[in-house]
Amino acid sequence: RTLRIGLIPGDGIGREVIPAGRRILEALPSSLNLKFSFTDLDAGFETFQKTGNALPEKTVETLKQECDGALFGAVSSPTTKVQGYSSPIVALRKKLDLYANVRPVKSVGNGDKGGKVDLVIVRENTEDLYVKEEKTYDGPNGKIAEAIKRISERASFRIANMAGEIALRRQRVRKTGAESIHQKPLVTVTHKSNVLSQTDGLFRETARNALAQSQYNSIGVEEQIVDSMVYNLFRQPSAYDVIVAPNLYGDILSDGAAALVGSLGLVPSANVGDGFAIGEPCHGSAPDIQGQGIANPIATLRSVGLMLEFLAEEKAAAMIYKAVDGNLEEGKVLSPDMGGRARTEQVVEDVLKRL
């Protein structure tokens, strides 16, 4: 099988980590019978500055027509307001209907603060405040701006199903004897329905209904108001297995969870739709370290694994995770964000040799 992969480095350190993603795909053993072809694609703030469009139509069309999956690096957010600029990753998620943003956060070795962590945040990826329907008008005392937060039954149902499937899959992997801090699958539904009774109320109710389906019988279901979710995430992170949340809460929770394992540079994500997945490291473009060759490639390498999982190549994914975990457990070849001194290049080499 040949998988056709779009490579969208974007801005900043996106350009330093996406090549690492390509390298690990090329280094997978031939016994897997997997081949890859690559297409370089543009997006990001620099693309916007050159062409007036942060997400060229060509990028979207190539992904739709000629790719099975993709890797996305990062995009710079302009530090002041720039007319007409709008985040290409948010647009891409919607245009390809990548309705789930899956973000596993796992401590390897002793973890950092707060002990063992092995959870995954399943974030709705197409609606909520990310519909970006905003308007501004003049009020009696200055400007007033409004944004729409939209929650649909359909999107809430499918994201909760995705959370259910992921909880079952994690349980299956544990049954193969993989070490784990969890005994039993658990999905935690996060919302703020004590204030937003209709929107978050719909999310909560729909998610509960989805998870009450008989195929999810073996899964424990709990819920948490988003503010206490953040509190509990920090107090007892080991209690959580799968967390499902609307778009914005998922965004915030995944950065919060990343803080628990020492560095955003470790945390991968996949933007997942039906039959398509884009791997994307959770760190941003990191202008403070760009161009120095010291970006942590781990988040990208793990995102490659995640992308493969969702393209039904679980075996290849498992090999990548194992190689990455080996690097972290040994803890000798680490990038500066992890307290080490290795360069991006050296971390990649160390992981590749463990494949």
Add this chain to the structure above:
Amino acid sequence: RTLRIGLIPGDGIGREVIPAGRRILEALPSSLNLKFSFTDLDAGFETFQKTGNALPEKTVETLKQECDGALFGAVSSPTTKVQGYSSPIVALRKKLDLYANVRPVKSVGNGDKGGKVDLVIVRENTEDLYVKEEKTYDGPNGKIAEAIKRISERASFRIANMAGEIALRRQRVRKTGAESIHQKPLVTVTHKSNVLSQTDGLFRETARNALAQSQYNSIGVEEQIVDSMVYNLFRQPSAYDVIVAPNLYGDILSDGAAALVGSLGLVPSANVGDGFAIGEPCHGSAPDIQGQGIANPIATLRSVGLMLEFLAEEKAAAMIYKAVDGNLEEGKVLSPDMGGRARTEQVVEDVLKRL
């Protein structure tokens, strides 16, 4: 001077901690020349169940006409959707135009995880998604619900001014020789304007303009996107002094910050308007421990201090903070959430004897 204080215990442990608030006011030394009169007022889920209204008109009118300040306990959120019920504290904040929610989070002694913390979250308290303008309609694939997120220049400006004033006040207190981890006042503006360019963009721009006024010359101003704010809050909490945020982010950030100091049971808040303040512990009604007499009264006692600060009784406030810090530094009479065995009553006694 006699201050007229409304007491609104609400539900759950609110009823166990608000009496502690009253007791510390009554125990203040007569040398302060402060007297208090108290009025008991109803609000909460139980009030709703009895009367069909979670926030009786009488409570609002009494606060407006006969009180200088108030203490609010907590309200239970129903675990399933209840027709017509709506959170009384959110309504109260709006009805009394208590536009700032001020939440100081401070580690005493060694703090808990992540080292020293001494920050205050200044949360806009009247708008954002808390305007609760929602609607639900039928879409092609099931229900769709929408909520309005509203950000105004006026509310953003006054909350940023409040943050500036608080930063200056904290700096003044430090100059009197109070021990502190901060050298220089800093205000961090939190937003998500990379996605919400109009609403959060307006908040960001207005806050920056407010803080650029000459009276705030000595204050450092930074900004953080809300997701990285949560990340950084956990990685380097000691870096933050004053954090100003729209309503919902402020809600989430303050629970996050509470996790850093060991217990929500320590974190106070004040809902502040022009000439009126309601002290409110940040913990909720805690149904799991209600009626057992073991609720931590510290958050309420500190909220009493905060209320007094905003009613221009800084000296009385400082005495309360000192007594509370004494209890925590000694660390002998602590409630169960802090790993101790003391009952609410005993913690209160221990603080009172330090006044």
